[in-house]
Amino acid sequence: MSDSEEHTTDGRQARGNKRRAEIIDATLAVVTRDGAAGVTHRTVAKQAGITASLSTYYFATLDALLVAALSSVADTYTKRIRAIIDGPDDNLRGLAELIVESGGPGRDRALAERELSTLAARRPALAPVARHWRENVAELAATLTDNPQAIDALVAASDGLCTAILIDNIPADTDYVHRVLSQAIGTRRGH
Amino acid sequence: MSDSEEHTTDGRQARGNKRRAEIIDATLAVVTRDGAAGVTHRTVAKQAGITASLSTYYFATLDALLVAALSSVADTYTKRIRAIIDGPDDNLRGLAELIVESGGPGRDRALAERELSTLAARRPALAPVARHWRENVAELAATLTDNPQAIDALVAASDGLCTAILIDNIPADTDYVHRVLSQAIGTRRGH
DNA sequence: CTGATATTTGAACGATAGTACAACTAGAAC
Protein backbone atom coordinates (compact mmCIF):
# COMPACT_ATOMS: atom_id res chain seq x y z
CA MET A 1 0.00 0.00 0.00
CA SER A 2 1.63 3.20 -1.20
CA ASP A 3 1.48 6.44 0.75
CA SER A 4 -0.80 8.10 -1.74
CA GLU A 5 -3.37 5.41 -1.31
CA GLU A 6 -3.11 5.74 2.42
CA HIS A 7 -4.07 9.41 2.35
CA THR A 8 -6.96 9.16 -0.07
CA THR A 9 -8.64 5.98 1.00
CA ASP A 10 -11.92 6.25 2.78
CA GLY A 11 -11.26 4.74 6.17
CA ARG A 12 -14.55 3.01 6.07
CA GLN A 13 -13.45 1.05 3.02
CA ALA A 14 -10.47 -0.29 4.88
CA ARG A 15 -12.65 -1.16 7.83
CA GLY A 16 -15.06 -2.93 5.55
CA ASN A 17 -12.33 -4.94 3.89
CA LYS A 18 -10.88 -5.91 7.23
CA ARG A 19 -14.26 -6.97 8.49
CA ARG A 20 -14.90 -8.91 5.33
CA ALA A 21 -11.64 -10.77 5.82
CA GLU A 22 -12.50 -11.52 9.43
CA ILE A 23 -15.80 -12.99 8.35
CA ILE A 24 -14.11 -15.12 5.74
CA ASP A 25 -11.62 -16.40 8.31
CA ALA A 26 -14.46 -17.25 10.64
CA THR A 27 -16.20 -19.06 7.81
CA LEU A 28 -13.16 -21.19 7.16
CA ALA A 29 -12.98 -22.04 10.84
CA VAL A 30 -16.57 -23.20 10.70
CA VAL A 31 -15.89 -25.20 7.53
CA THR A 32 -13.04 -26.96 9.29
CA ARG A 33 -15.10 -27.74 12.33
CA ASP A 34 -18.48 -28.52 10.83
CA GLY A 35 -18.03 -28.71 7.08
CA ALA A 36 -19.57 -26.44 4.51
CA ALA A 37 -22.98 -27.55 5.68
CA GLY A 38 -22.30 -25.97 9.04
CA VAL A 39 -21.84 -22.56 7.52
CA THR A 40 -24.77 -20.31 8.34
CA HIS A 41 -24.79 -16.59 8.89
CA ARG A 42 -25.33 -17.20 12.56
CA THR A 43 -22.58 -19.77 13.09
CA VAL A 44 -20.11 -17.60 11.22
CA ALA A 45 -21.18 -14.48 13.10
CA LYS A 46 -20.75 -16.24 16.39
CA GLN A 47 -17.36 -17.54 15.36
CA ALA A 48 -16.30 -14.02 14.34
CA GLY A 49 -17.78 -12.39 17.42
CA ILE A 50 -20.18 -10.22 15.46
CA THR A 51 -23.91 -10.09 14.85
CA ALA A 52 -25.52 -12.12 12.10
CA SER A 53 -26.80 -8.90 10.56
CA LEU A 54 -23.24 -7.82 9.96
CA SER A 55 -22.53 -11.06 8.21
CA THR A 56 -25.47 -10.53 5.90
CA TYR A 57 -24.49 -6.90 5.44
CA TYR A 58 -21.14 -7.92 3.98
CA PHE A 59 -22.33 -11.05 2.21
CA ALA A 60 -25.85 -10.61 0.98
CA THR A 61 -26.57 -14.31 0.72
CA LEU A 62 -25.17 -17.34 2.39
CA ASP A 63 -24.11 -18.53 -1.02
CA ALA A 64 -22.03 -15.41 -1.60
CA LEU A 65 -20.35 -15.99 1.73
CA LEU A 66 -19.49 -19.58 1.04
CA VAL A 67 -18.20 -18.87 -2.43
CA ALA A 68 -16.06 -15.99 -1.17
CA ALA A 69 -14.55 -18.06 1.61
CA LEU A 70 -13.80 -21.03 -0.54
CA SER A 71 -12.42 -18.85 -3.33
CA SER A 72 -10.07 -17.18 -0.88
CA VAL A 73 -8.60 -20.59 -0.17
CA ALA A 74 -7.93 -21.10 -3.83
CA ASP A 75 -6.10 -17.78 -3.83
CA THR A 76 -4.02 -18.84 -0.87
CA TYR A 77 -2.96 -22.00 -2.61
CA THR A 78 -2.12 -20.09 -5.74
CA LYS A 79 0.19 -17.84 -3.78
CA ARG A 80 1.83 -20.70 -1.98
CA ILE A 81 2.48 -22.69 -5.10
CA ARG A 82 3.75 -19.61 -6.92
CA ALA A 83 6.16 -19.05 -4.06
CA ILE A 84 7.40 -22.61 -4.34
CA ILE A 85 7.91 -22.27 -8.09
CA ASP A 86 9.71 -18.94 -7.73
CA GLY A 87 11.72 -20.05 -4.75
CA PRO A 88 15.24 -21.40 -4.68
CA ASP A 89 14.41 -24.86 -3.39
CA ASP A 90 13.38 -28.12 -4.98
CA ASN A 91 9.88 -27.67 -6.38
CA LEU A 92 8.83 -31.25 -5.83
CA ARG A 93 9.89 -31.15 -2.21
CA GLY A 94 8.09 -27.86 -1.76
CA LEU A 95 4.95 -29.44 -3.10
CA ALA A 96 5.39 -32.40 -0.76
CA GLU A 97 5.71 -30.01 2.17
CA LEU A 98 2.58 -28.17 1.10
CA ILE A 99 0.66 -31.43 0.90
CA VAL A 100 1.90 -32.55 4.29
CA GLU A 101 0.54 -29.34 5.80
CA SER A 102 -2.91 -30.79 5.12
CA GLY A 103 -2.41 -32.86 8.25
CA GLY A 104 -1.31 -29.93 10.38
CA PRO A 105 -1.25 -26.16 10.02
CA GLY A 106 -2.91 -26.34 6.63
CA ARG A 107 -5.69 -28.66 7.59
CA ASP A 108 -8.45 -26.08 7.52
CA ARG A 109 -7.22 -24.84 4.19
CA ALA A 110 -7.14 -28.34 2.75
CA LEU A 111 -10.60 -29.08 4.09
CA ALA A 112 -11.96 -25.90 2.59
CA GLU A 113 -10.36 -26.66 -0.73
CA ARG A 114 -11.95 -30.02 -0.63
CA GLU A 115 -15.37 -28.59 0.13
CA LEU A 116 -14.88 -26.22 -2.77
CA SER A 117 -14.11 -28.90 -5.30
CA THR A 118 -16.93 -31.05 -4.00
CA LEU A 119 -19.29 -28.13 -4.37
CA ALA A 120 -17.86 -27.40 -7.79
CA ALA A 121 -18.77 -30.87 -8.95
CA ARG A 122 -22.39 -29.78 -8.71
CA ARG A 123 -22.00 -26.12 -9.55
CA PRO A 124 -20.37 -25.53 -12.89
CA ALA A 125 -19.91 -21.85 -12.10
CA LEU A 126 -17.48 -22.82 -9.37
CA ALA A 127 -15.48 -25.21 -11.44
CA PRO A 128 -13.01 -22.60 -12.70
CA VAL A 129 -12.08 -21.69 -9.13
CA ALA A 130 -11.77 -25.32 -8.19
CA ARG A 131 -9.49 -25.89 -11.10
CA HIS A 132 -7.00 -23.28 -9.93
CA TRP A 133 -5.33 -25.67 -7.56
CA ARG A 134 -4.83 -28.18 -10.31
CA GLU A 135 -3.62 -25.62 -12.76
CA ASN A 136 -1.13 -24.34 -10.24
CA VAL A 137 0.19 -27.80 -9.46
CA ALA A 138 0.37 -28.53 -13.19
CA GLU A 139 2.44 -25.40 -13.63
CA LEU A 140 4.79 -26.54 -10.92
CA ALA A 141 4.97 -29.98 -12.51
CA ALA A 142 5.86 -28.41 -15.83
CA THR A 143 9.04 -27.09 -14.22
CA LEU A 144 10.00 -30.73 -13.58
CA THR A 145 8.98 -32.48 -16.77
CA ASP A 146 7.48 -31.79 -20.13
CA ASN A 147 5.74 -35.16 -20.37
CA PRO A 148 2.00 -34.52 -20.29
CA GLN A 149 1.17 -37.83 -18.66
CA ALA A 150 3.69 -37.21 -15.92
CA ILE A 151 2.24 -33.77 -15.29
CA ASP A 152 -1.29 -35.15 -15.11
CA ALA A 153 -0.21 -38.01 -12.87
CA LEU A 154 1.48 -35.63 -10.47
CA VAL A 155 -1.57 -33.38 -10.29
CA ALA A 156 -3.87 -36.30 -9.65
CA ALA A 157 -1.56 -37.85 -7.09
CA SER A 158 -1.19 -34.56 -5.23
CA ASP A 159 -4.93 -34.31 -4.87
CA GLY A 160 -5.27 -37.88 -3.76
CA LEU A 161 -2.47 -37.50 -1.22
CA CYS A 162 -4.13 -34.49 0.39
CA THR A 163 -7.28 -36.50 0.84
CA ALA A 164 -5.43 -39.47 2.22
CA ILE A 165 -3.77 -37.24 4.79
CA LEU A 166 -7.08 -35.65 5.71
CA ILE A 167 -8.55 -39.04 6.56
CA ASP A 168 -5.39 -40.28 8.26
CA ASN A 169 -4.85 -42.90 5.63
CA ILE A 170 -1.18 -42.11 5.15
CA PRO A 171 1.44 -40.46 7.34
CA ALA A 172 1.80 -36.69 7.01
CA ASP A 173 5.50 -37.15 6.40
CA THR A 174 7.40 -35.06 3.86
CA ASP A 175 9.90 -37.74 2.88
CA TYR A 176 7.14 -40.26 2.29
CA VAL A 177 4.99 -37.87 0.28
CA HIS A 178 8.03 -36.77 -1.70
CA ARG A 179 8.77 -40.37 -2.63
CA VAL A 180 5.22 -40.98 -3.83
CA LEU A 181 5.25 -37.80 -5.87
CA SER A 182 8.56 -38.77 -7.42
CA GLN A 183 7.10 -42.10 -8.35
CA ALA A 184 4.11 -40.48 -9.99
CA ILE A 185 6.15 -38.08 -12.04
CA GLY A 186 8.60 -40.76 -12.99
CA THR A 187 11.85 -39.63 -11.37
CA ARG A 188 11.91 -42.62 -9.07
CA ARG A 189 11.69 -46.25 -10.01
CA GLY A 190 11.23 -48.74 -7.24
CA HIS A 191 12.94 -51.52 -9.09
CA MET B 1 -31.46 -66.57 -1.62
CA SER B 2 -32.01 -70.28 -1.10
CA ASP B 3 -35.44 -71.86 -1.11
CA SER B 4 -35.37 -72.55 2.59
CA GLU B 5 -34.87 -68.93 3.36
CA GLU B 6 -37.69 -68.00 1.07
CA HIS B 7 -40.16 -70.16 2.97
CA THR B 8 -39.13 -69.19 6.45
CA THR B 9 -38.43 -65.50 6.10
CA ASP B 10 -40.90 -63.12 7.59
CA GLY B 11 -42.26 -61.19 4.63
CA ARG B 12 -42.17 -58.07 6.67
CA GLN B 13 -38.39 -58.31 7.00
CA ALA B 14 -38.04 -58.45 3.22
CA ARG B 15 -40.39 -55.52 2.84
CA GLY B 16 -38.38 -53.55 5.36
CA ASN B 17 -35.11 -54.31 3.68
CA LYS B 18 -36.51 -53.36 0.30
CA ARG B 19 -37.85 -50.12 1.69
CA ARG B 20 -34.55 -49.42 3.38
CA ALA B 21 -32.76 -49.88 0.07
CA GLU B 22 -35.21 -47.56 -1.67
CA ILE B 23 -34.57 -44.89 0.90
CA ILE B 24 -30.83 -45.26 0.50
CA ASP B 25 -31.15 -44.94 -3.27
CA ALA B 26 -33.23 -41.81 -2.84
CA THR B 27 -30.60 -40.45 -0.49
CA LEU B 28 -27.88 -40.96 -3.04
CA ALA B 29 -29.98 -39.17 -5.63
CA VAL B 30 -30.30 -36.23 -3.27
CA VAL B 31 -26.57 -36.28 -2.58
CA THR B 32 -25.89 -36.12 -6.28
CA ARG B 33 -28.29 -33.26 -6.80
CA ASP B 34 -27.75 -31.19 -3.68
CA GLY B 35 -24.79 -32.63 -1.87
CA ALA B 36 -24.75 -34.23 1.53
CA ALA B 37 -26.01 -30.97 2.99
CA GLY B 38 -29.21 -31.37 1.02
CA VAL B 39 -30.01 -34.64 2.71
CA THR B 40 -32.90 -34.22 5.12
CA HIS B 41 -35.55 -36.73 6.03
CA ARG B 42 -38.03 -34.68 4.06
CA THR B 43 -36.01 -34.29 0.87
CA VAL B 44 -35.20 -37.97 0.88
CA ALA B 45 -38.78 -38.93 1.57
CA LYS B 46 -39.99 -36.78 -1.27
CA GLN B 47 -37.39 -38.25 -3.58
CA ALA B 48 -38.48 -41.76 -2.60
CA GLY B 49 -42.18 -40.98 -2.79
CA ILE B 50 -42.80 -41.81 0.86
CA THR B 51 -43.60 -39.87 4.00
CA ALA B 52 -40.86 -38.38 6.14
CA SER B 53 -42.07 -40.50 9.04
CA LEU B 54 -41.19 -43.60 7.11
CA SER B 55 -37.73 -42.30 6.55
CA THR B 56 -37.29 -41.72 10.27
CA TYR B 57 -38.82 -45.08 11.01
CA TYR B 58 -36.11 -46.86 9.07
CA PHE B 59 -33.30 -44.51 9.96
CA ALA B 60 -33.77 -43.16 13.44
CA THR B 61 -31.55 -40.16 12.92
CA LEU B 62 -30.49 -38.19 9.92
CA ASP B 63 -26.96 -39.17 10.76
CA ALA B 64 -27.77 -42.85 10.57
CA LEU B 65 -29.34 -42.28 7.17
CA LEU B 66 -26.37 -40.44 5.79
CA VAL B 67 -23.87 -42.93 7.13
CA ALA B 68 -25.86 -45.85 5.73
CA ALA B 69 -26.17 -44.30 2.31
CA LEU B 70 -22.56 -43.33 2.06
CA SER B 71 -21.42 -46.68 3.40
CA SER B 72 -23.45 -48.46 0.78
CA VAL B 73 -21.45 -46.61 -1.82
CA ALA B 74 -18.25 -47.89 -0.33
CA ASP B 75 -19.68 -51.40 -0.55
CA THR B 76 -20.54 -50.89 -4.20
CA TYR B 77 -17.03 -49.82 -4.98
CA THR B 78 -15.63 -52.76 -3.10
CA LYS B 79 -17.68 -55.12 -5.20
CA ARG B 80 -16.74 -53.42 -8.42
CA ILE B 81 -13.05 -53.44 -7.70
CA ARG B 82 -13.19 -57.02 -6.50
CA ALA B 83 -14.86 -57.94 -9.77
CA ILE B 84 -12.10 -56.20 -11.71
CA ILE B 85 -9.42 -58.02 -9.74
CA ASP B 86 -11.12 -61.37 -10.13
CA GLY B 87 -12.00 -60.81 -13.75
CA PRO B 88 -10.10 -61.93 -16.81
CA ASP B 89 -9.22 -58.49 -18.15
CA ASP B 90 -6.42 -56.06 -17.53
CA ASN B 91 -6.78 -54.72 -14.00
CA LEU B 92 -5.35 -51.33 -14.76
CA ARG B 93 -7.72 -50.83 -17.65
CA GLY B 94 -10.60 -51.98 -15.51
CA LEU B 95 -9.65 -49.37 -12.95
CA ALA B 96 -9.46 -46.73 -15.65
CA GLU B 97 -12.92 -47.65 -16.83
CA LEU B 98 -14.26 -47.46 -13.30
CA ILE B 99 -12.74 -44.01 -12.86
CA VAL B 100 -14.15 -42.80 -16.15
CA GLU B 101 -17.62 -43.80 -14.99
CA SER B 102 -17.33 -40.91 -12.55
CA GLY B 103 -18.22 -38.67 -15.44
CA GLY B 104 -21.20 -40.71 -16.55
CA PRO B 105 -23.19 -43.59 -15.11
CA GLY B 106 -21.15 -43.61 -11.94
CA ARG B 107 -21.32 -39.91 -11.27
CA ASP B 108 -23.70 -40.12 -8.35
CA ARG B 109 -21.65 -42.90 -6.86
CA ALA B 110 -18.45 -40.90 -7.21
CA LEU B 111 -20.05 -37.84 -5.73
CA ALA B 112 -21.33 -39.81 -2.78
CA GLU B 113 -17.94 -41.35 -2.21
CA ARG B 114 -16.47 -37.93 -2.24
CA GLU B 115 -18.98 -36.64 0.28
CA LEU B 116 -18.16 -39.62 2.45
CA SER B 117 -14.45 -39.00 2.50
CA THR B 118 -14.98 -35.30 3.07
CA LEU B 119 -17.24 -36.12 5.98
CA ALA B 120 -14.73 -38.66 7.22
CA ALA B 121 -12.07 -36.00 7.43
CA ARG B 122 -14.05 -34.54 10.30
CA ARG B 123 -15.56 -37.69 11.71
CA PRO B 124 -12.96 -40.23 12.73
CA ALA B 125 -15.62 -42.89 13.14
CA LEU B 126 -16.26 -42.72 9.40
CA ALA B 127 -12.65 -42.90 8.39
CA PRO B 128 -12.50 -46.71 8.20
CA VAL B 129 -15.36 -46.74 5.70
CA ALA B 130 -13.77 -43.97 3.69
CA ARG B 131 -10.55 -45.90 3.57
CA HIS B 132 -12.19 -48.90 1.93
CA TRP B 133 -11.96 -47.38 -1.50
CA ARG B 134 -8.28 -46.78 -1.07
CA GLU B 135 -7.64 -50.18 0.34
CA ASN B 136 -9.48 -51.78 -2.55
CA VAL B 137 -7.54 -49.80 -5.12
CA ALA B 138 -4.32 -50.64 -3.30
CA GLU B 139 -5.22 -54.30 -3.50
CA LEU B 140 -5.78 -53.99 -7.20
CA ALA B 141 -2.48 -52.15 -7.54
CA ALA B 142 -0.73 -54.92 -5.68
CA THR B 143 -1.67 -57.28 -8.53
CA LEU B 144 0.34 -55.02 -10.82
CA THR B 145 3.42 -54.21 -8.78
CA ASP B 146 4.98 -54.92 -5.43
CA ASN B 147 6.64 -51.54 -5.19
CA PRO B 148 4.99 -49.69 -2.26
CA GLN B 149 5.56 -46.26 -3.75
CA ALA B 150 3.98 -47.31 -7.01
CA ILE B 151 0.98 -48.69 -5.16
CA ASP B 152 0.56 -45.51 -3.16
CA ALA B 153 1.00 -43.34 -6.23
CA LEU B 154 -1.64 -45.27 -8.10
CA VAL B 155 -4.11 -44.99 -5.23
CA ALA B 156 -3.53 -41.27 -4.90
CA ALA B 157 -3.74 -40.70 -8.64
CA SER B 158 -6.96 -42.67 -8.90
CA ASP B 159 -8.57 -40.47 -6.30
CA GLY B 160 -7.33 -37.31 -7.95
CA LEU B 161 -8.51 -38.43 -11.34
CA CYS B 162 -12.03 -39.07 -10.08
CA THR B 163 -12.16 -35.56 -8.72
CA ALA B 164 -10.78 -34.06 -11.89
CA ILE B 165 -13.47 -35.82 -13.88
CA LEU B 166 -16.16 -34.67 -11.47
CA ILE B 167 -15.21 -31.03 -12.05
CA ASP B 168 -14.70 -31.50 -15.78
CA ASN B 169 -11.02 -30.80 -15.52
CA ILE B 170 -9.98 -33.76 -17.64
CA PRO B 171 -11.74 -35.81 -20.30
CA ALA B 172 -13.66 -38.85 -19.10
CA ASP B 173 -11.77 -40.95 -21.60
CA THR B 174 -10.57 -44.46 -20.77
CA ASP B 175 -7.43 -44.35 -22.90
CA TYR B 176 -6.34 -41.08 -21.40
CA VAL B 177 -7.01 -42.19 -17.84
CA HIS B 178 -5.28 -45.48 -18.50
CA ARG B 179 -2.18 -43.63 -19.69
CA VAL B 180 -2.06 -41.45 -16.60
CA LEU B 181 -2.49 -44.45 -14.33
CA SER B 182 0.29 -46.27 -16.18
CA GLN B 183 2.52 -43.30 -15.65
CA ALA B 184 1.76 -43.20 -11.95
CA ILE B 185 2.45 -46.87 -11.41
CA GLY B 186 5.54 -46.75 -13.53
CA THR B 187 4.71 -49.00 -16.45
CA ARG B 188 4.86 -46.13 -18.90
CA ARG B 189 7.68 -43.72 -19.47
CA GLY B 190 7.01 -40.69 -21.62
CA HIS B 191 10.50 -40.52 -22.97
C1' DC C 1 -59.61 -66.14 16.05
C1' DT C 2 -56.18 -63.34 19.38
C1' DG C 3 -51.97 -61.20 20.52
C1' DA C 4 -47.59 -59.65 19.04
C1' DT C 5 -44.95 -57.17 15.92
C1' DA C 6 -43.69 -54.54 11.78
C1' DT C 7 -45.08 -50.85 8.87
C1' DT C 8 -47.25 -46.61 7.76
C1' DT C 9 -49.16 -42.13 8.56
C1' DG C 10 -50.00 -37.60 10.33
C1' DA C 11 -49.72 -34.07 13.78
C1' DA C 12 -47.01 -31.27 16.48
C1' DC C 13 -43.15 -29.45 19.21
C1' DG C 14 -39.01 -26.60 19.81
C1' DA C 15 -35.20 -25.02 17.32
C1' DT C 16 -32.85 -22.88 13.68
C1' DA C 17 -32.39 -20.91 9.28
C1' DG C 18 -32.35 -17.17 5.50
C1' DT C 19 -33.80 -13.01 4.78
C1' DA C 20 -35.92 -8.37 5.14
C1' DC C 21 -36.15 -4.06 7.17
C1' DA C 22 -35.82 -0.09 10.05
C1' DA C 23 -33.34 2.58 13.28
C1' DC C 24 -29.13 4.10 14.93
C1' DT C 25 -24.09 5.21 14.81
C1' DA C 26 -19.88 6.52 12.64
C1' DG C 27 -17.08 8.45 9.01
C1' DA C 28 -16.40 11.46 5.05
C1' DA C 29 -17.17 15.43 2.04
C1' DC C 30 -18.51 20.03 1.43
Next chain:
DNA sequence: GTTCTAGTTGTACTATCGTTCAAATATCAG
Protein backbone atom coordinates in the same frame (compact mmCIF):
# COMPACT_ATOMS: atom_id res chain seq x y z
C1' DG D 1 -22.56 22.83 10.72
C1' DT D 2 -25.43 19.66 7.10
C1' DT D 3 -25.84 15.90 4.04
C1' DC D 4 -24.46 11.64 2.27
C1' DT D 5 -22.79 7.08 2.83
C1' DA D 6 -20.87 3.04 5.16
C1' DG D 7 -21.27 0.27 9.12
C1' DT D 8 -23.83 -1.76 13.00
C1' DT D 9 -27.67 -3.57 15.55
C1' DG D 10 -31.95 -5.70 16.69
C1' DT D 11 -36.49 -7.31 15.56
C1' DA D 12 -39.41 -10.20 13.17
C1' DC D 13 -41.30 -12.94 9.44
C1' DT D 14 -41.83 -17.31 6.96
C1' DA D 15 -40.05 -21.65 6.13
C1' DT D 16 -37.87 -25.79 7.18
C1' DC D 17 -35.77 -28.85 10.14
C1' DG D 18 -35.00 -33.08 13.42
C1' DT D 19 -37.38 -35.45 16.30
C1' DT D 20 -41.21 -37.37 19.04
C1' DC D 21 -45.39 -39.72 19.59
C1' DA D 22 -49.75 -41.84 19.01
C1' DA D 23 -53.04 -44.00 16.08
C1' DA D 24 -54.11 -46.91 12.33
C1' DT D 25 -53.05 -50.66 9.28
C1' DA D 26 -50.86 -54.86 7.80
C1' DT D 27 -48.47 -59.17 8.63
C1' DC D 28 -47.20 -63.14 11.23
C1' DA D 29 -47.43 -66.94 14.64
C1' DG D 30 -49.95 -69.87 17.60
